Amino acid sequence: xxxxxxxxHIAKLAxxxxxxxxxxxxxxxxxKILQNFNKIENIDTTGIEPMITPTEIEAYWREDQVVQExxxxxxxxxxxxRAGNLFKVPPVV
Amino acid sequence: MExxxxxxxxxxxxxxxxxxxxxxxxxxxQKRIGSLDKQLNSFTSINPDSLKQAEALxxxxxxxxxxxxxxxxxxxxxxxLCTKNLTTxxxxxxxxxxxxxxxxxVVARLKKNGATIMGKLNQDEFAMGSSNETSYHxxxxxxxxxxxxxxxxxxxxxxxxxxxxxxxxxxxxxxxSIRQPASFCGIVxxxxxxxxxxxxxxxxxxxxxxxxxxxxxxxKDAALTLEVISGHDPMDSTSSQKTVPQWSKNLSQDVKxxxxxxxxxxxxxxxDADTEKTFNDSLEALKTLxxxxxxxxxxxxxxxxxxxxxxxxxxxxxxxxxxDGIRYGYRAEFASLSGVELEDxxxxxxxxxxxxxxxxxxxxxxxxxxxxxxxxxxxxxxQVRRLLTEQYLAAFKKCDxxxxxxxxxxxxxxxxxxxxxxxxxxxxxxxxxxxxxxLPGMSVPYSLSKSGLPIGIQVTANHFDEQRMLNVAAALxxxxxxxxxxxxxx
Numbered sequence: 021x022x023x024x025x026x027x028x029h030i031a032k033l034a035x036x037x038x039x040x041x042x043x044x045x046x047x048x049x050x051x052k053i054l055q056n057f058n059k060i061e062n063i064d065t066t067g068i069e070p071m072i073t074p075t076e077i078e079a080y081w082r083e084d085q086v087v088q089e090x091x092x093x094x095x096x097x098x099x100x101x102r103a104g105n106l107f108k109v110p111p112v113v
Numbered sequence: 114m115e116x117x118x119x120x121x122x123x124x125x126x127x128x129x130x131x132x133x134x135x136x137x138x139x140x141x142x143q144k145r146i147g148s149l150d151k152q153l154n155s156f157t158s159i160n161p162d163s164l165k166q167a168e169a170l171x172x173x174x175x176x177x178x179x180x181x182x183x184x185x186x187x188x189x190x191x192x193x194l195c196t197k198n199l200t201t202x203x204x205x206x207x208x209x210x211x212x213x214x215x216x217x218x219v220v221a222r223l224k225k226n227g228a229t230i231m232g233k234l235n236q237d238e239f240a241m242g243s244s245n246e247t248s249y250h251x252x253x254x255x256x257x258x259x260x261x262x263x264x265x266x267x268x269x270x271x272x273x274x275x276x277x278x279x280x281x282x283x284x285x286x287x288x289x290s291i292r293q294p295a296s297f298c299g300i301v302x303x304x305x306x307x308x309x310x311x312x313x314x315x316x317x318x319x320x321x322x323x324x325x326x327x328x329x330x331x332x333k334d335a336a337l338t339l340e341v342i343s344g345h346d347p348m349d350s351t352s353s354q355k356t357v358p359q360w361s362k363n364l365s366q367d368v369k370x371x372x373x374x375x376x377x378x379x380x381x382x383x384x385d386a387d388t389e390k391t392f393n394d395s396l397e398a399l400k401t402l403x404x405x406x407x408x409x410x411x412x413x414x415x416x417x418x419x420x421x422x423x424x425x426x427x428x429x430x431x432x433x434x435x436x437d438g439i440r441y442g443y444r445a446e447f448a449s450l451s452g453v454e455l456e457d458x459x460x461x462x463x464x465x466x467x468x469x470x471x472x473x474x475x476x477x478x479x480x481x482x483x484x485x486x487x488x489x490x491x492x493x494x495x496q497v498r499r500l501l502t503e504q505y506l507a508a509f510k511k512c513d514x515x516x517x518x519x520x521x522x523x524x525x526x527x528x529x530x531x532x533x534x535x536x537x538x539x540x541x542x543x544x545x546x547x548x549x550x551x552l553p554g555m556s557v558p559y560s561l562s563k564s565g566l567p568i569g570i571q572v573t574a575n576h577f578d579e580q581r582m583l584n585v586a587a588a589l590x591x592x593x594x595x596x597x598x599x600x601x602x603x
Contacts, residue, residue: 027476034430034479035437036472040225046476052476053535057419057490060497070495071360071502073321074551075308075576078354082347094214098441101450107439110453 022050116141121186121334122361125227128185129174131251135185139229141561142187146231146278152259152602155273157192157250158200159232167229181226187525188228188343189279191270192236194325195314196220198228203316204248207436207443207466217314218349219342223429226341231405232281235269238468239433240290240318242266243540247470253300254527256600257566264294270328271298276602277330281338284328288320288421289519289544291326292556296483296519296569299558299595301335301586302328306577307551309339310351311346319428320351322421322548332557334413336361339573339579353577360580363369366588369403373585374512377408378415379543385522387562391594392518395559395570398592399516399585399596406416409508409515413501414546420501421545422518422538429563430478433471437582473534502550509575514585515570517543519556523566544572553579557586560594567595 027043027050038046092105101108114133116124127133150156153490160166195201195213197220200209216224218403224230237247243252245268255261256276265282271294284291285303287417303326310325317323327338343357362423375396376541384392396406437459438444445455445461467475472514481490508515520540530537547554553576556569570589574582 022480023516026480030476030480030483031460032456033483035434035459035463036467036475037422037457037460038476039464041464042469042472046473046575049473049534050477050480053422053538054480055575056535057296057336057423060416060423061489061492063497063500065493065496065500068496068499070492071499072503073307073351074498074549075306076354077308077351080345080347080350082355090214096440097214098211100442100444105350108450109439110447110450110455110458112455 022047022054117278120331120337121183121281121329121337124186125182127178131174135170135229136220137163138185139163139167139187139231142231142279147287149276149278149602153254153256153272154251155235155253155269155278156189157202157233157235157269160199163229163231166459170227170229182337183223184227184440186228186281187231187279188223188299189231189270189273189282190220191232191234191267191284193240193285193316194220194283196230196233199233199472201233201316202249204236205342205467205471207463209443211441215314218346220314220542224343228522231386234587236283237266237268238471239316239429239502240266240285240287241470241474242511243293243537244530245269245294246527247468249578251470252527255524256602257299257540258524258601260526261529261566262297264297264524267328268289268294271295271300271302274298274300274328274330275600281334283325285315285323285325286548287322288548289541291328292519292544292554292571294330295320295556297567299600300328300330301332301555301557302326303335303555304553305552305579306543306549308351309577311349311352313346313348317432319425320432322425332360332583332590333364335555336364336583346422355577360578360583361512363580364365364587366591367376368399368585368588369432371404371514372407372512373399373404374407374409374508375517376411376414376515376517377531378410378412383521384518388518388520388522391560391568392570394594395589396516402588402592407512408598409511411501411504411508411546413504414498415545417501417549418538418542420494420497421436421541421549422477423490424498424549426474426478427481427491428478430482433475436463436466460555491504497551501546505550513581514572514574519543519569519571523562525570547573552576553582555582555586557589558593558595559589561598576585580585
């Protein structure tokens with residue numbers, strides 16, 4: 021059952037602020053969607069390795085070379101707030 | 114030269130032989146975009162440098178340089194692909210001000226081959242949607258009937274191509290996002306084998322499913338564009354090192370002796386009458402051309418939609434964690450950063466930056482990956498995905514390609530399904546399996562419904578067997594019942 025408490029817990033895990041109206045809407049919709057997802061519950065998958073990627077990945081290593089492609093100012097150009105070439109962030113300690 | 118309906122190779126040849134300049138071509142299509150796109154909303158931004166790019170190409174041709182297979186061909190790029198110095202929003206408020214410092218490999222390869230980038234094309238937010246109604250830039254309209262959706266998520270690419278605002282477009286396909294809008298808008302759309310095309314610089318939605326591909330007007334144009342964008346990329350560890358064949362040169366409509374598979378589980382009904390007739394007509398046409406129709410079983414396709422949404426939302430919830438308002442993109446307003454708790458900072462920024470469909474999918478994915486549910490949902494879906502893929506590989510021992518409808522019905526009305534996410538998700542029933550199994554699949558326009566809407570046919574092939582898929586598509590194109598038909602907007 022996807023109740024309001026569960027929705028609040030998931031939103032916290034997802035770092036996602038949602039409104040009261042969204043919480044109600046998602047609760048009802050997720051319940052319906054997950055019921056549909058439960059269709060796969062009874063398929064016998066004993067001993068089956070889950071598939072992570074659909075085609076074979078061939079190992080490839082790039083040369084370990086130092087290349088300067090960007091300047092520091094390119095890397096912070098999209099930052100919402102910055103101080104010089106540093107990202108400005110909320111206090112973390 | 115008649116430019117609007119010219120093929121990619123015709124334009125490229127004319128530009129290279131100086132029958133027309135790349136600048137004249139770019140100018141023609143820029144004017145078309147300016148006069149027609151108001152009705153469609155397919156473009157989100159116009160490249161201010163497109164004419165300069167075309168002029169630079171003309172200069173190189175004048176110097177006798179080899180400028181590539183797409184010389185002077187105007188392309189539109191889905192918002193999902195990074196374009197250097199050109200806004201890349203993924204259709205979302207959270208990336209609305211993002212200007213990448215680099216090109217996605219696909220874009221770099223188009224440019225290297227002489228294509229002119231005309232601008233960016235609208236899409237569902239983060240490619241999440243089957244109708245192009247979830248974009249921050251507003252809905253796109255179907256050029257065959259502007260009260261209807263163009264399909265999603267590459268709806269902008271499909272609409273722009275169908276109205277010939279450009280000569281080629283690039284879309285991305287995670288669960289059908291190239292093929293479904295291609296079918297709704299009457300164009301050719303190809304999702305290559307997973308790994309054929311580099312994903313470097315493509316905004317990640319569900320990394321084990323996403324592939325970029327061409328959305329163009331003919332099968333030959335698709336083959337040519339695919340040749341240009343395919344091939345190993347050291348920047349993407351999942352990109353294949355297999356050689357890229359010259360699909361366009363080897364293209365043939367000869368399907369004599371081909372075994373065309375029909376998935377028996379798809380024959381249970383549920384198609385609208387026009388779509389069913391179109392599918393049956395396409396089978397008959399291939400039979401007449403000497404192909405043999407064989408029935409195959411892929412029983413796990415019944416579960417494709419739930420497996421797809423379990424995997425896609427789980428991967429999306431992880432991929433979209435990078436949008437945190439720190440390094441790029443939208444940041445919620447705070448009076449001062451010093452008094453803000455980090456969790457509130459993230460939560461408010463992401464809550465305001467993401468739209469409703471994206472939030473719903475992040476919530477679903479987070480739930481499916483959370484403690485106590487991981488085994489029942491994500492892990493189980495991965496196991497069933499393997500069973501589904503094994504069934505497909507067994508089916509391809511009995512047939513060369515698989516034919517199916519793309520969707521259950523032609524384009525629906527704007528607003529018709531948007532409030533019922535499950536009904537919208539079920540819309541992807543014929544397309545999601547190929548992404549789950551990593552197979553190449555494409556949509557070819559085949560017929561019009563009684564109300565004049567395009568209906569496509571889906572051709573699916575085995576891993577890395579794009580040639581056979583393209584050949585069957587070319588045979589279908591030649592026998593298509595909608596040749597010469599043009600959308601109303603034109």
